[in-house]
Amino acid sequence: MNHSVSRRSFMQTLGLSAASVPLWLNLQSLGFASSSGRKQRLVIIFSPNGVVRDRFWPDHEGDEASFASMDLKPILSPLAPFKDKTLVLKGVCDKIKGDGDNHMRGIGCLLTGVELFPGNIQGGSDTPAGWATGLSIDQEIKRYLQSRPESETRFGSLEFGVSVPDRADTWTRMVYAGGNKPIAPISDPYTMFNKLYGQMKDRESLNSVLDDLQEDLKKLKEVVSSEDAKLLEEHATLIRETEQELRSSNDNVLNHAVPELEPGVRNDNENMPRISKMQIDLMVNSFIGDFTRIATLQFTNSVGQAKMKWLGVEEGHHELSHEPNSNEAAQEKLTKINTWYCEQIAYLAKRLAETPEPNGEGSMLDNTTIIWTNELGEGNSHTLNDIPFVMVGGGLNFKMGRSLRLPKISHNRLLMSIAHGMGHHIERFGNPDYCGDGPLVLS
């Protein structure tokens, strides 16, 4: 079988050429086409400003047995229900050098594994920089999946954000479609909703007014001459055709109800918890509908300043992250902040675990790996060593329920393992100088 058959040629084979499928109908219905085999999914979630190391990392390495008996540190404690599905990697380092300060390289090289271009964005130290010089691993895997009919989806990837500021610079972009091609995450759940379900809604709206249009045509026909009425009859026929097309296209598609979004939630700092939940729910729905197999979720930005007043933290996150380890009150607050982020990971894991895999085996979590990561190892030292990588779920076929200590390996190797886990066997990724010894073996 020729695997490179594109969806377009597939549709042509079925006789569904562009001519027969009206433009406004043909997108939603693509969800069904590609549901053969196991659906592997990848979610990468970002939170900023490093972690509180002694309240994050497990005390020591542990295989499945010893990890099970180990207590998780406070920040990771929300993941306790999924401990057997969790993998904690310590010792992965972002070794990319070059232009830009550690925050900029922290987010810009995190998923790309390459240097930043020289540019005009000046951080607190080091040289100024521009965008990353290459694409990010999620986009690399997306290309691979989209090139194969059995894994091609409507969007290929979805980029979610929560409280990402409305400005484009090196600190606010993690995902790249290529060098100098940052992709902006969508932070507004209503915008994301429209992207996912807008056409479905439009079709409902259209359907609801067709009778009125016929009525209007009828009235008009009464006041024009019989010659002119011919054109109006032609018009009436065209509207009837639209109606039939709508009806037949509604027969296939969506395997889940269009979610209802709570209306009028303002996109501001106070609403961060509600927005986060809305975005995660939309993400789960987009997986159920198989709109995408790859998603990223970016909380705020590098140097992010979320003020988590709902946790009793009045200060901005980044400001706090500069406090020394000796400032117990600050470390306590940072722990709360990071725990809150971990709760979001846990909420997603819970939603996926509770959802049976559509047309498949087990739960959606069995086929999805969530990777929680960060721009820095630690906020006050700005280190790019020991970048947090915590994985939950079975999408990548890694051996889970473990805590690993790695010998300061370059994070490019981990990025390659992720691709391999998704079936994309690349020999190098990002700057090849950091790909020595190849992908980590985690399965």
Next chain:
Amino acid sequence: MSSTLPMNQAPAFACNRQNIAQSYLKFARCSASAAKLILACFIAVAASASSIAQDASPSTPAENIPVIEPPPDLAEGAAIYKAKCASCHGAQGEGVPDKYASALIGDRPVVDLAEVIDQTMPEEDPSQCTGEEARKVAEYIHHEFYSEIAQARRRPARVDIARMTVTQYRNAIIDLVSSFTWSNRTGSGRGLMVTYFNSRGFNPRNRAEEGIDDEVDFDWGSRGPLPEQLVFPEFAVRWEGSLIAPETGSYDIIIRTNNGTRLWLNDRQTALIDAWVRSGNDQEYRSSIYLVAGRAYPLRLEFFKAKEDKTTSIELAWKLPSGEETIVSGRYLAPVQTNQLLIPSTPFPPDDRSIGYERGTTISKAWEQATTMGAIEVADGIVKRLPELAGYNRDASPEQQREKAKEFATKFVKRALRRNVSEAEQKQWIDRHFENNAPIDNAIKRVVILTLKSPSFLYVDRTRDASDPYQIASRLAFGIWDSIPDETLLQKAASGELKNPDVQREQIDRMLRDQRAKTKLRTFVHHWLGTRHAVGLSKSKELYPDFDAQTLADLQTSLDLFIDDVLESPKPDFRLFLNVDYLYLNERLAKLYGYDLTGAPIAGTDSSVEENFFKVKMDPQQRVGVLSHPLVLAMYSYHNASSPIHRGVFMTRHVLGRRLKAPPAAVSPFSEDLHPSLTTRERTVLQTQAATCQSCHEMINNLGFSLESFDAIGRFRAEERGKPVDDRGEYLQENGELVSFDGVKPLGDFLLNSSEVQDAFIEQLFHHMIKQPVRAYGNETPDELRRRFSDNQFDIRRLMIDIAEIACRGPRESVAPANATAQAN
């Protein structure tokens, strides 16, 4: 019986309209230069007196034009029909009660028809009409009344029901949505406001200097724009104002800079180009945007130099929908911020132009789908800006928001339908969608989609009730603006005042001052001259090495400046087009065309100076009238030689309004290489000497020859190939008088006083404005308009008033069938 086509039958090709529109589509994709090689003799039959097709330009493809076979000799068939058929079928096939009552109308081809007649007719004795006789009768009835074409030809000129054209649709949407926001005019100023800051941001405290920049095209090197004040390591500049689109379509907006930049265009929230981050070697940023002609779009451009930036430079350029890439000229910039417009960019199938002007008298599946996509696009755009459009704050209570949104919806429907909305309609079109506490956005979307897809919105002329003042308002608005009526017009309609002819004239006068009317008239002039196809015109690099894209842009500016002279005058005088004795030139053009700029006054008015262009007086013996503008001449030329045929066809059809039959065959022009000693004129004569050619080319060539003293780029020449240019021409007028002219000056004198030229201009302007055949408004209307035009010293503005006034009162109810007034061609 006439052996040629009767005149005055507008919709002669009604049955073909769809195909024609489709083939236009096809043509749009084929190379213009290839099409230019097709000899101009491929200019086809114009279907009617009303059809001065705009496609007389050299780029008209042959296969687009319906070709009518020259009518066969029908006299014999007619005689047989009269003798053997008419007693049952009627003299014109209309049928005879009690014998054969139905009309002889159908779509069988002649061969079928002949077969049927041979076998079955006359019913009482089919052997009476067989073989050759049957074929002759078939040919006769097919041509006279049986076929769809014959039927269309016989139909009297009438106002057909018409939907908005694509241009009208886009304008209607823009104006409909804009009626809910503030708006202002750009005024006469040009260029952009500029503010300089001593910092990388735009803190007002760091403001250093303000001014107006005509264009944005700066290379400040390692220093700043204002060396004394801006010696700071970082500085920023902001330009603000509006960008005015000269044509409709998709533009590329381009910024080139070594530094950081951001551009907002027609969107205050989201930047069109965000290159605040300079990264690597990227120095050029481009983005496309769909813009509608004649509208101003708010623009803000920001720039900053970072500490490390070694050099500073910025350019704001664009690529017109079908043109070259140039720096955005100050002509298209205004230092006033206008409001953001909702531009529907959904692609629509092109309108039918088969009879010379765009009409909305056909619909298709593609059009229906486009109206759906368009409605959804607009609904999305409205929902995004709903608080602004409906006039509420996001902080308002949900009840208040709902109330305001409903008010908006009601007004929206009224303005879109251009009439009052009954109580029942209010319920069905608006209230229903807000029931059951439906989310506001959903309700608004449904109202908008219903409204914009409704026939009541989409069709222009909807009732035959001539006294309906709302109908008058709509006719005026579409006729003068290509858009829907504004609030003032609707109020005058509501009060009934608009039925009063004085009020009509007053409103027309007001409407003509509006930018939309000016845009419509300007578009028409380019349509009349055929110069809107000038984009992409290229000439032989060997023969005319200096004629490049920049020359073409300069020539366009030169022609535009002249057209401004005519149209911006309080009494725009049509005759100026025919007797103008100056040319706008810049240095490049002066050099290329051999003129001296010394002493010539600078172009433009006090408030708007066109830098670098000068008004240069011509020797009228050499060059007079807009027909001898180099751009017009270059348009109607080959890439390496003048083309008397293209020029002649242009004059025949556009300027004199004459009809031409289809050429008998497609012919390629003779290559010069085959006849190296012949002048263009001699070659043209040789090529068209056959008798079959001469019936048309006698007229075409002899008009075109009078412009032979201009080469392929419109440069004056006294000789060609070592021989003196022979620019003698002649023209047999419709009244049978032969007029001859030796060269461009006598030609101009003739055209200046020709009633044919005036008739042609009037008729084309009428069709451009009203998009319905002029004779549907009375067979005497063209003569009446010409009389008034002449009485008003050929004031184009007054002509527009007359046209709008006649058209707003609706079509004549009883117009004699065209056949009654038909004349031989």
